[in-house]
Structure formats: C-alpha cells, structure tokens
Amino acid sequence: MTPDPGPPGRSPASPAHRGAVPLTKEPDPRERDVFTADLPPGEPDRGHRTHRKWSTRRIAAALVATAILVAAVAALVDVIAVRAGRPAAAWRRHLADELATRPVDDVWMLTGAAVAAAVGVWLIVLALTPGQRRWLPLRSPADCPRLRAFLARDGAADLLRDAAMRVPGVGAAHVRVGRHRIKARADVRFRDPRRVKDDLTAVLDEERDRLALARPPRIVVRVRQRTD
C-alpha cells in the first residue's frame, strides 16, 4: 500500500459553494446534508450517530497511583529501617506525635478532613462521568460502519465564526460552542439589525448542518448595533 505522496492538492479550488452564501433563500438543511437526506421518519440514520466517548482517565489514575506509590515506598523504607535497628525517620515520629496529640476538632484536622473529603468527591465524579467535554461526537458516513468521529469544540466555533463574518453588515462575531447550545454574538455595522440577525440565524444553521454533529446544538444569536 503506497499511496501517491504527490503534491497535496491544497484547496486552490476550494469548494466553490463556500463563497456564495444564499442570504435570500431560507436554506434547507435536508437538501445539502448528505447523511440525513431522504430519510423516512422512524428509520435509523444511514450514517450512525457516534456516542460520546468515555475518557480513560489516564492522568488522574497516574497521579493517584504516584501518590499511593510514594506513600507506600516511604512507609516501607522506614518500617524496614526500624526493624533493622535504626531510629524511625523524623517525619514518621512527627506525624505520629501530631496524630496522637491533635484532637479532631483542631483546625488543621478539620481542614485536612475537608480537603480529603473534597478530593474524594472529585475522584468519584471523575470515575462516574464520561469526560472528553472538548470533543463533540459527529455522525459517521454510512460507508464506514466502524468509524467514530469527533470534532473539537473550539474548531467548530472557528468555523461558525467565519460563517457569521460572511454575513453582510457583521463587523465582528464571537461564537461559543457548548455541548447543548451555540451562542453567537455579533456587532452590526450597517444594515437593519433585525435583518442581519435573520441572515445570521440562517447562515449559522446551514454551517452547523455542515459540521455533521451527532446532536446539533440549538443556536442562540444576539446582535448589537455598533456604529462607531
């Protein structure tokens, strides 16, 4: 398998349809979307939806494993040293004294207990939640059944912002992509803000459908008039 590594055809003729955005016609997502086109209702998607990915939690696991390892090795070394007839290490005597003299309503004991409980809750949350909040699952093409695809949220925001900037009258646009909602803010320099908002909604809807998200978020558009 030796694919031709010839010069990558880097978008000199990048998709022509991106240039002209139909502002007059309400875009019909079903017309353009290759994956959901002509689906009879009730039938499963031709392209299947990717479920959210569950993180392996490697970093948290590595940190906890390191903490346990360090504590166990330190205790082991000291216990063996004491068995061999040496005096116990200073940290161990200090720790034992503190634990033996400070009552549990001491402020340090309470702080330590609160921190331990908070860390415990955090670890349980990490264990039970999927994580990978940065990645939005995508619909996979029908021809690749074993394909799972994800799009970075900031990348989706950049694409939507570029689409918003193509609307006439928009001077600046800011898009935040959440997992359930897309928030777009735009400064209107000219034209009627209401018309600009309608255009923006249409353009962003169309661009969102091009992203092929498994669960398309709702789009909320806010416009602000800026004439300075």
Next chain:
Amino acid sequence: MTPRSTLNRSLLALVGLVLLGGGLLILFAGLDLYRRHDLVPPAGWPLTTPDDVLLGSADRVRWSSRGWWWWPAVIAALALTALLALWWLLDQLSRRRPGSLPVGGTSLQGGVELRDRALGDAIAAEAGALPTVEHAAVRVTGRPAHHRTRVRLTLTPEGTPGATLGALCEGPLRTARRSTGLADMPTEVRLQVARHKPHRVE
C-alpha cells in the same frame, strides 16, 4: 469502554470513597455532629467526640505489641501496595501497539505482515493529501486482534467536517481496507480546525 478505562475508573472510585469516608468521619466527630443531631454512632465506632485523636495511646500500644508476625505482615502489605501502585502507574504510561498486523486474511505465523507504523503512515499520507486537510496523523493501537486506528486531522479554515469525513471514508480508509484485507477496522477520527484570525471570505 476499554478494560483500562473500567479499571482506572473503578480504582479512582475506590480511592475516592476511602478519602470521602475518612474525611467525613473526622468532620462528623470534629464538628460534634453526632451530639448536635442526636445521632448515636454504633458501638466500636472509631471517632465520636471532638476530643478524640486519630492515634490514641491505646492504639499505639495495641499495634506495637502484636506477635512476631506483625511487622513482617506490615512489610508484606506495604510492599504489595507499592507494587500494585507501580503496576497501575506503568499501565497508564504504556500505550499498547499491535506491532504487526496480518494482511490478506493470512494468519500471524508464516503469513504476510504489515507493521502498524507503516499502515498508519500510509493512511496519514493519503489523508493529508485531501484538499481540506492541513495535517494528518495516524496511529494504530491495541492488540493485533483488536487493533484500532486513531486518526487526527487538522482542517484548513475552508474545510467542512461532514464532507471531509465522507472523503476520508471514501479515500484513505477504503484504500487501507482494500489493501490490507482487514474488513473490520475500528477507526476513531478527531477533527480539529487550524487556528486562524477571523477574516472575511470575499
């Protein structure tokens, strides 16, 4: 979920429960919540009043005057804990790779093999040549029987994720399936977009 994910999450939950339980035990006794809410802790409950200490002198005497087996047992338990923690840590650092994949339906012994890196590079080269892809990186991970292909694509600002995914499926992935004879290639694709300043496309 992968087995490693299940293991990590189980152990994290276990450690979390231990920390939470210990913390709550101290907080309940330290803030004197048992008395204030008329709760009666069961007999033998470790900490009940604000004056209790974690390591009482009775505990110290009891622990240091066990039989001859006590300290060897402690050392063995600590060593086992340290070894398990080390194994858990190393399991996070290693990434399993199949090494070689059987090609064309042959078995691993005496058949034709393909290095995982070669397969990844070939897919990456073809995917990187797609018009809207700026950069492609492909790795093959897992065991030979359960390998999976991980594709990372960086799209140009002109790229559309849906169309690029279709092109990836029609092009590089189909080529890989056809040329290796591996019909069943679990693939995970992550799409990013090249960072760029907001600009107007005229």
